[in-house]
Amino acid sequence: MLKKKRIVILGSTGSIGRQALEIIRMHSDRYEVVGLSAYSNIDLLELQIKEFDPLYIAVSDTQKASLLRQRMPDKDIRTGREGINNLASLDDADIVLVSVVGIAGLEPTLTAIKNNKIVALATKEAMVTGGHLVESELKRSKGYIIPVDSEHSAIFQCLKASYNPDREIKRILLTASGGPFKGWPVEDLKQVTPQQALKHPNWNMGKRITIDSATMMNKGFEIIEARWLFNVRPDQIDVLVHPQSIVHSMVEFVDSSIIAQMGLPDMRMAIGYAFSYPERLTTGVGDLDLSVISKLTFEYPDMDAFKCLKLAKNALNTGGSMPTVLNAADEAAVALFLNGSIAFTDIADIIERAMQAHVPLPNPSLEEIHSVDAQTRMFVNNLAKG
Numbered sequence: 334m335l336k337k338k339r340i341v342i343l344g345s346t347g348s349i350g351r352q353a354l355e356i357i358r359m360h361s362d363r364y365e366v367v368g369l370s371a372y373s374n375i376d377l378l379e380l381q382i383k384e385f386d387p388l389y390i391a392v393s394d395t396q397k398a399s400l401l402r403q404r405m406p407d408k409d410i411r412t413g414r415e416g417i418n419n420l421a422s423l424d425d426a427d428i429v430l431v432s433v434v435g436i437a438g439l440e441p442t443l444t445a446i447k448n449n450k451i452v453a454l455a456t457k458e459a460m461v462t463g464g465h466l467v468e469s470e471l472k473r474s475k476g477y478i479i480p481v482d483s484e485h486s487a488i489f490q491c492l493k494a495s496y497n498p499d500r501e502i503k504r505i506l507l508t509a510s511g512g513p514f515k516g517w518p519v520e521d522l523k524q525v526t527p528q529q530a531l532k533h534p535n536w537n538m539g540k541r542i543t544i545d546s547a548t549m550m551n552k553g554f555e556i557i558e559a560r561w562l563f564n565v566r567p568d569q570i571d572v573l574v575h576p577q578s579i580v581h582s583m584v585e586f587v588d589s590s591i592i593a594q595m596g597l598p599d600m601r602m603a604i605g606y607a608f609s610y611p612e613r614l615t616t617g618v619g620d621l622d623l624s625v626i627s628k629l630t631f632e633y634p635d636m637d638a639f640k641c642l643k644l645a646k647n648a649l650n651t652g653g654s655m656p657t658v659l660n661a662a663d664e665a666a667v668a669l670f671l672n673g674s675i676a677f678t679d680i681a682d683i684i685e686r687a688m689q690a691h692v693p694l695p696n697p698s699l700e701e702i703h704s705v706d707a708q709t710r711m712f713v714n715n716l717a718k719g
């Protein structure tokens with residue numbers, strides 16, 4: 334009887350977290366849940382605890398944590414920043430799925446690597462804000478990352494076709510759906526509503542990443558994520574708008590071969606691969622029938638229509654703490670757009686102003702990153718107050 338792999342899910346109540354539990358449910362002979370975390374959704378978390386009986390639980394919101402303790406007095410329920418970090422370092426864990434949203438994923442990612450865990454990484458903001466810290470931690474520890482972000486999972490799989498990626502990668506071809514407003518005249522983008530922006534053409538995801546996909550900031554983040562995950566130069570990463578979201582990304586090698594990874598747009602594929610790697614298991618994802626796919630199209634993005642992509646490239650080239658400003662300003666601006674305080678087109682303008690106002694720190698520590706993050710959010714919220 335195989336020993337079960339023990340999994341911690343940080344952000345179990347979210348879109349990725351819930352799909353991860355589906356995979357574990359399908360393969361309960363191979364996986365068991367030892368830790369679950371949420372920010373404040375204790376109603377769903379309580380149901381997950383009852384079904385999967387984890388040893389440890391973390392609820393970031395301290396009031397909600399107390400409420401849950403009252404409901405489940407026999408459970409070990411931790412809270413705050415240290416609560417989620419406890420879970421990331423559990424001796425009882427083999428795999429830590431980091432699937433919280435935002436910079437909150439950076440510290441637990443570093444903690445899990447430091448504790449020699451397999452890190453199934455969905456939270457791209459960890460790589461955006463702290464890629465240099467993750468790179469250093471990976472060199473010091475036995476922990477390692479298996480990407481869950483669909484494009485980076487695809488690239489990770491394509492690289493299995495390479496004997497020496499450091500020498501053989503020519504280009505990474507990062508595919509993008511182009512979001513719900515692909516091809517729209519720029520002047521029409523000012524009027525789009527949160528409801529329109531939350532309708533992603535191909536993927537069903539959490540709110541923040543869905544808005545980021547609409548502005549293409551998500552792809553900008555993914556360029557930065559790829560730079561750190563695969564140790565390539567920014568000029569080796571090209572974005573191709575591929576509205577069908579069937580090719581999840583490709584790698585072009587020095588011999589001019591291009592290897593691609595394809596499938597229906599369903600995150601259970603990338604999540605399942607991260608859990609089962611180097612094996613593959615069934616994931617419940619439907620089969621891709623290419624005979625009914627009339628066309629697969631690829632085109633370079635309109636950089637004028639999607640200013641966020643340009644801002645992300647600038648932030649990456651500037652480096653240091655600038656990607657932290659990019660993420661924090663985006664996170665704050667997306668929240669303002671979703672609550673109706675600003676227009677869709679204001680998101681990029683606000684991020685640009687936050688970047689212009691920032692004097693980058695060349696090699697920020699974790700604490701400095703958190704401080705730049707907080708200062709940037711304050712800057713953005715003051716801007717919005719006018």
Ligand SMILES: NC(=O)C1=CN([C@@H]2O[C@H](COP(=O)(O)OP(=O)(O)OC[C@H]3O[C@@H](n4cnc5c(N)ncnc54)[C@H](OP(=O)(O)O)[C@@H]3O)[C@@H](O)[C@H]2O)C=CC1
Pocket residue numbers: 343344345346347348349350370371372373374375393417431432433434435437455456457458481482483536537538539540541542600
């Ligand atoms: N959804 C997708 O298909 C994809 C997602 N990703 C990435 O995965 C990550 C998660 O995305 P997604 O699942 O869509 O997000 P959701 O918004 O659906 O879920 C976020 C999860 O994180 C928790 N959370 C939110 N804020 C905090 C915080 N400050 N501290 C701790 N936990 C917090 C939420 O708890 P609560 O429910 O209590 O609020 C929830 O469990 C993101 O980084 C995203 O970019 C990448 C590729 C695809």
Ligand SMILES: CC(=O)[C@@H](O)[C@H](O)COP(=O)(O)O
Pocket residue numbers: 482483484508509510511512536545546547549551552600
């Ligand atoms: C599923 C996933 O990985 C998301 O990052 C998705 O790729 C977003 O779609 P866009 O390609 O529109 O950014």
Ligand SMILES: [Mn+2]
Pocket residue numbers: 482483484485555
């Ligand atoms: Mn992605």
